[in-house]
Amino acid sequence: MITGYWISQAIYAAAKFGIADHLKDGPKSVNELAELTSTNRDALYRLLRALASVGIFAEGEARQFSLTPLAEPLRSDVPGSKRALALMSGDEQYRAWSEIAYSIRTGNIAFDKVFGQPIFDYLGENPDKARIFDAAMVGIHGREANAVLTSYDFSSVGIVADIGGGNGSQMTELLRQHPSMQGILFDLPHVIERAKVKMESEQLADRCELVGGSFFESVPSGADIYMMRHIIHDWHEEKALTILRNCHAAMSLESKLLVVESVIPPGNEPFGGKFLDLVMLLIPGGKERTEEEYRTLFRTAGFEVTRVIPTETEVSVIEAVKV
Numbered sequence: 456m457i458t459g460y461w462i463s464q465a466i467y468a469a470a471k472f473g474i475a476d477h478l479k480d481g482p483k484s485v486n487e488l489a490e491l492t493s494t495n496r497d498a499l500y501r502l503l504r505a506l507a508s509v510g511i512f513a514e515g516e517a518r519q520f521s522l523t524p525l526a527e528p529l530r531s532d533v534p535g536s537k538r539a540l541a542l543m544s545g546d547e548q549y550r551a552w553s554e555i556a557y558s559i560r561t562g563n564i565a566f567d568k569v570f571g572q573p574i575f576d577y578l579g580e581n582p583d584k585a586r587i588f589d590a591a592m593v594g595i596h597g598r599e600a601n602a603v604l605t606s607y608d609f610s611s612v613g614i615v616a617d618i619g620g621g622n623g624s625q626m627t628e629l630l631r632q633h634p635s636m637q638g639i640l641f642d643l644p645h646v647i648e649r650a651k652v653k654m655e656s657e658q659l660a661d662r663c664e665l666v667g668g669s670f671f672e673s674v675p676s677g678a679d680i681y682m683m684r685h686i687i688h689d690w691h692e693e694k695a696l697t698i699l700r701n702c703h704a705a706m707s708l709e710s711k712l713l714v715v716e717s718v719i720p721p722g723n724e725p726f727g728g729k730f731l732d733l734v735m736l737l738i739p740g741g742k743e744r745t746e747e748e749y750r751t752l753f754r755t756a757g758f759e760v761t762r763v764i765p766t767e768t769e770v771s772v773i774e775a776v777k778v
């Protein structure tokens with residue numbers, strides 16, 4: 456555990472140099488790979504040998520390397536690709552984690568100390584990093600899209616708004632599974648510009664209104680369901696309340712709010728959300744919350760929690776209505 460980053464940083468290097476993409480058509484020698492990636496042969500060999508020792512890539516005859524089941528998700532072009540997640544975790548997130556002591560001492564955001572600005576401002580100024588962030592969200596949360604759909608009955612829902620819906624991965628799944636549903640995808644303008652390309656390529660653009668803006672100002676009205684997946688956890692109390700109140704203002708009395716988050720259970724059992732909570736502390740400055748904390752937050756914003764529905768993944772769907 457102490458040296459866990461040895462493996463995660465080695466994975467980052469393999470992802471950065473696109474090694475898995477170069478191996479998708481079959482094994483290659485380390486010399487070929489070094490040529491293709493403009494890297495040092497000996498250093499690259501040592502990287503791949505170390506990764507092969509934990510099942511990521513396999514070394515065969517004459518220093519040839521091939522993909523293994525654990526290496527496959529590092530390809531860029533496979534469904535559920537984890538390459539962007541490896542790139543994001545190994546670069547900005549790793550640098551922010553190096554300041555964990557600062558965050559624990561002060562409660563302040565390590566990312567802001569290292570990069571001199573909040574994460575979402577940084578992404579707005581760095582389009583290449585923003586593209587990686589959007590894809591990393593699919594890499595880390597992708598399985599949840601279907602899990603939410605099997606746990607919550609959307610069959611009679613007319614219009615769903617996904618607030619902070621990123622590149623539209625949850626929305627795509629919703630519209631595909633419910634052919635009469637219409638969508639509203641809302642996120643920051645630069646994110647929506649990229650989502651537009653995705654919705655067009657999925658041939659869903661005519662069923663989904665794409666709206667750019669900030670949820671600290673307002674969110675679109677007119678939806679039956681307002682979904683926010685991994686949005687509230689990004690923010691501390693005051694900002695989370697502003698987002699919830701803006702949803703409240705846009706919603707009718709009949710509409711429902713669905714917040715999809717890792718709800719922290721009591722006890723000492725392993726639960727990924729307890730570490731995701733540290734990511735929230737160090738990077739955007741938010742937190743994962745317990746069910747009680749969500750109930751209090753929602754009540755303060757004028758909502759009542761009606762159900763907390765578990766899914767087959769770690770996230771739960773917290774359903775709330777206006778009071």
Ligand SMILES: C[S@@+](CC[C@H](N)C(=O)[O-])C[C@H]1O[C@@H](n2cnc3c(N)ncnc32)[C@H](O)[C@@H]1O
Nearest residue numbers: 575592619620621642643646668669670684685
């Ligand atoms: C942790 S990501 C979650 C994305 C997506 N809902 C998911 O579950 O994969 C947070 C999202 O909030 C968006 N966001 C951040 N600040 C925002 C703002 N002020 N207004 C609207 N969206 C914002 C980001 O662009 C990003 O897509």
